[in-house]
Amino acid sequence: MRRRSRLVLGSALVLEVLAFVALLVPAPIWAMRLMSGPWLLNYAEGSPNSLDLSYRNAVGLWIEKGIAAKAVRDPGGPDAQRIGAMLVQMKPFLISQTEITHGPAIAHTGIAGIGWCNHVNGFAAEVLSHYYPKAESFAVNNGATSHTFGRVWTSAEWLYFDAWADEIVVFRWRGTPDYLFRSRQTQTMTPTDVVNVANAYNRADHGYTLRRFRPTVLGQLIEDMGNRFDHGSDTAPGADEQFVPSARLPRPTIHDAAAKEYIAARFEQLSGDKAEARRRYAAVSGPSAYSLAARGFERRLAQ
Numbered sequence: 001m002r003r004r005s006r007l008v009l010g011s012a013l014v015l016e017v018l019a020f021v022a023l024l025v026p027a028p029i030w031a032m033r034l035m036s037g038p039w040l041l042n043y044a045e046g047s048p049n050s051l052d053l054s055y056r057n058a059v060g061l062w063i064e065k066g067i068a069a070k071a072v073r074d075p076g077g078p079d080a081q082r083i084g085a086m087l088v089q090m091k092p093f094l095i096s097q098t099e100i101t102h103g104p105a106i107a108h109t110g111i112a113g114i115g116w117c118n119h120v121n122g123f124a125a126e127v128l129s130h131y132y133p134k135a136e137s138f139a140v141n142n143g144a145t146s147h148t149f150g151r152v153w154t155s156a157e158w159l160y161f162d163a164w165a166d167e168i169v170v171f172r173w174r175g176t177p178d179y180l181f182r183s184r185q186t187q188t189m190t191p192t193d194v195v196n197v198a199n200a201y202n203r204a205d206h207g208y209t210l211r212r213f214r215p216t217v218l219g220q221l222i223e224d225m226g227n228r229f230d231h232g233s234d235t236a237p238g239a240d241e242q243f244v245p246s247a248r249l250p251r252p253t254i255h256d257a258a259a260k261e262y263i264a265a266r267f268e269q270l271s272g273d274k275a276e277a278r279r280r281y282a283a284v285s286g287p288s289a290y291s292l293a294a295r296g297f298e299r300r301l302a303q
Helices: 002-024 030-034 050-070 079-093 117-128 191-202 217-231 244-248 256-271 274-282 289-302
Strands: 134-141 146-153 158-162 167-173 177-184 208-213
Touching (some): 050 117, 079 117, 117 134, 117 146, 146 191
Antiparallel strands (some): 134 208, 146 158
16 A cells, blocks of 8 residues: 555656656657647547646647757857748748638647748747747737737847748838848748738837747746736737637648648658658648648648
8 A cells, every 4th residue: 555655656746747847848859749649739629628628738838849949950140140041941841821721720830830920920939939038929900901920139139020921031120121131932922912011011110019939838838827917818918809800711620540640740840851751741631721731741842
């Protein structure tokens, strides 16, 4: 009986230590492959109770922090070129809704691989939070249209960036955008999209912080808790209303077998095994935005 009690206490202690480590240390990439359940792409899978839902979200956040920590290599150099180079490295891992029409994914963006401007640039800010003391997604509402890009605080100023648009940009604000880095990566935006994005950049002085990102789970939870205490949500006041139109599209869903293949493909792509990633993406089937994303990633990996 005493031995069993000691084993239970010992196991509880180990779990507590692991939970504490997870709060401070981002997940290793292989954790994504280890926990390749369909719920990583849909936290509501199987109608979980509130405790299970919180657990799934926390594990997803931990894995995403790990992906963000390993997504790019720091090239060093002047800040604008450094940021731009890291975003160029990151962009092939994500597909936006200008390439594949979809509603907002339930899963964390680094895991899902798809997203709207607030998701893609939010993940970009999450990546850059490992290299800069302040990293934020930053929204500008132009009335009927809106756009979210991001910004980081360097040693002397805010530098704004956009990794969602076809052309990755980094600029400082001097009454108008002063572009310091530009690199066209894709060709998926309509002329209207291009105009809306440019208008948002030109009104950066009218924007607001959508969400602040921290490199660890603990830091993110504290940041989000402060936002919830201040105004009841993870993001800034008014942010939810700004993106309500995106909710008109159905959220991406995927059946269990395809979800496991998709997550496995994401792991292989993030790990650098292009051939295996292509094979895994090819196995993803079904009428889903994730299936369309798999075809998109296949094409990218073939280039």
